Amino acid sequence: MALIESLPYSLSEAGPEELDGVGNYIVEVLAQGGSKHSALTIYLLDTHSYSPDERSFKGYDWLKKNQIDWFKQTAEGLRKSHEGYSHIHMDLAFIHIPLPEYRDDALYKEGEWREGVTAPGFNSGFRDALVEQGVVMVSCGHDHANEYCSLSRKEDNTPALWMCYGGGAGFGGYGGYGGYHRRIRLFEIDMNEAKIVTYKRLEYGDVEKRIDEQIIVEGGKPIGPTV
Template sequence: MGSMAARTDHAVITDVAILFTNPKDTEPESPTLGWTRIDKDLYLRRGKARAAWLCVQSKKKEHLSSEDRVVIQVAVADSNPGWAWEQRPLGVWILRREVGQSTSESFVTELDVLYGTDAVDPRPGWTIGRTAFQLDLPADVPLARLTVRHGPAKPKPDVTLAPRLDGSFKIVQVSDLHFGTGPGICEDAIDTNGELLPAFEADPASVEFVGRWLDLEKPDLVVLTGDQSEFGKTPDTQTAIFKYTAPLIRRCIPFALVFGNHDDEGPPSLPRAAQMALLQTLPYCVARPGPDDIDGVGNYYLQIGTVSSQHIPLVLFFLDSHNRLPAKGEVYDWIKQSQIDWFNTVSQDLKSGLDQNPLAMGFIHIPLPEYNEPGLIVTGGHRREEVMSPRFNSHFYDALAAEGVAALSCGHDHVNDYCALRPASKLGPWLCYGGGSGFGGYGGYGGYHRRVRVFNVDTRTARLETWKRVEYCKEKVDELVLVEDGAVVPPAQNPKL
């Protein structure tokens, strides 16, 4: 299920109803003329006897008369909230007033449905109710909750990506959160001594863990490198998207992302294009769908503005690494030639329009085959599990090297968290892993603490350094200088080792 809010642009809601249908109907009947159905089954497709749909009646604001009655409050409650409230099924109550008795800012203009005790709505002007719809469902089914917007939609804030006055630009990479609909369960976390912890709610722990490092590092950009949500645990994708973006929106941190193989792994997950469209409506999202004529969704770049001519331009590339190949198990798709051609064209065009070559980085989800090469010089972390890369090599690495990209960072293999170089005469790009950040994804492999990766760029000196922030560790972990004066620094010469 996706974002199916009752969209009433330039309109206000005049009534609310619940439509019940047969749960076996793949295309439920349309509501009566003049009504709009929010396309989310309140029973989350788990109702044995019926499905239920929230419906709204609306009217354009300019067509309202002073005698028209409009909805000024909607709530889900166990009992009557007060005088003049009208009851609807499943614990829904509405309060209406004549237009002349209320201000337009008090009019309810949009309703939506999210699921689970940990559901949040990060959209400005929206308020999610604490009480769930009154539904007879098993305890393991996340209950539907109502979220309400009053007044017109709030405009998205303008976002400018630029180095700080000292020339620095900091990126926090968060990978493999594996959020679901509902809080989920983590059963493989360990304490500071490596002892297995009792099972606990996964997604709230991930929110707290990531938020702790965001508050400490105060990044200029967060990059989410795929598997933000988890197939099989996410019957409502919108709920998961709102949960993983809320900590960023609340802190006013711009964020970019790429999708992972689990983000849209079959129905009922939203397709990538629909997810990207939803994400682009959210404040501080700088991700883009990318050109329609190349493979994948989310092939784009961000150029970080320079403070002055004394600063090296910084360019970040984001590419869709696709999914598993159909009916082939753990065999993964590869970066396509159309994507490589796009990258080459953009990189060369950018260089031709700049006074000096930029410092460039890339982000993907599934690692390239080069991450799995024998003889790879691994540093600043560990290879704890097999590298799950495509078997076919489309040689995107060669394109990155030819264009002088300094570093590529991925996710996917949760307990790999190293950076590495190929033993070649031309050094770079660095091949880094972010390391798994979410408690909803697997850890294990003899004990693993969740982590995030930090990249800090000094655009005055073309220096790129990285470190990790790890559970239970107060200090930076595995600090590395990846680039100095625009040149890749080999491990043997690394001042941080």
């Protein structure tokens, strides 16, 4: 992590030493025009590697309680300063291993689900913490050929959180799956309107096409499909 931190233009941080993992940190994106107010907070958390308890929970590791507590305390601590922003402040989160809720095939999805969701077998409750703190979107990687966004809802059926995959872009991992081309998810964020548009672009072929373009946040809140 020290090497990554030292690279030109890197915003990466190792994060607090007392937390599980390395790379638990935030990035504050300031508003336009030289403003000192944050318009967007990006939370980044380490999702670790393989399960520490294969007998009980096979597969991959999960976000630990001290990480989730840190996230909640950080979000709550920033709330007052974010209220000083003249527009609507938004929060996003990025992780590597998907949350267990990504497996829910009953959720509305936009995009391709081509392989099994390799989420942890133990659910430590991070999805609920994200919703509680008003995060509008979480994005993950790990499953290279999954590239959908699914909409998680609250108990009253209103949109709660978009859960997206970033798409498999790098050549360091597998691709394929029946003609699947490597791709990357992009986010266009309008700070003034508190609006987020997302789509994917291909590595080759029709590289200008905005695949599965959709509005996921409007007026600072997650919105459902328009069709």
